[in-house]
Amino acid sequence: MARLNTLLFLVVVALAVVALIDCLLTERSRVQAFPRGAWTVLILLCPIFGPVAWFRAGRGAPAADVARIPAGPDDDPEFLRRLAESLRDR
Template sequence: MARVNTLLFLVTVALTVVAVIDCLATERDRVQHFPRGAWLVLVIVCPLAGAIAWFRAGRAAPGAGRPAVPGWAVVPAAPIGPDDDPEFLRMLAEKIRNR
């Protein structure tokens, strides 16, 4: 039984350390719901629940469709379709004018 308790303790410590490092390394605009300092306090004071909360709700998922900071717009990396591509629209307008 002591081995299981030791293993659970080590897993909790490892998860807490990884969550603290990840919280410190995450870019400021990807931290959600609370400020970074509040997340650090939550992870340290409540190691297991805080770490799980951080990984589930504290940071925006890579490529998330909504902005991490309210009021900020998500800028697409590239045009989604031809009607969103200004170069394509310019070329199409020139073709129509040259007919």
């Protein structure tokens, strides 16, 4: 039983540490719902609820101005346009 308690304690501490580091390193524009200081206090005072809330609601999606890299040729609109042109030219 002591091993299980120790393991659960370590999991909770690891979750809180990861959430705290992520909170402190996240860009200011992505922090949502509360200011970064409030998230930090919440993560430290509520070591289970705080990190879960941070990962669910605290950090927003990445900025939309980041260019999306196509995963494959069929996801690249430029490739599809050139392919359609080459097929028309035949």
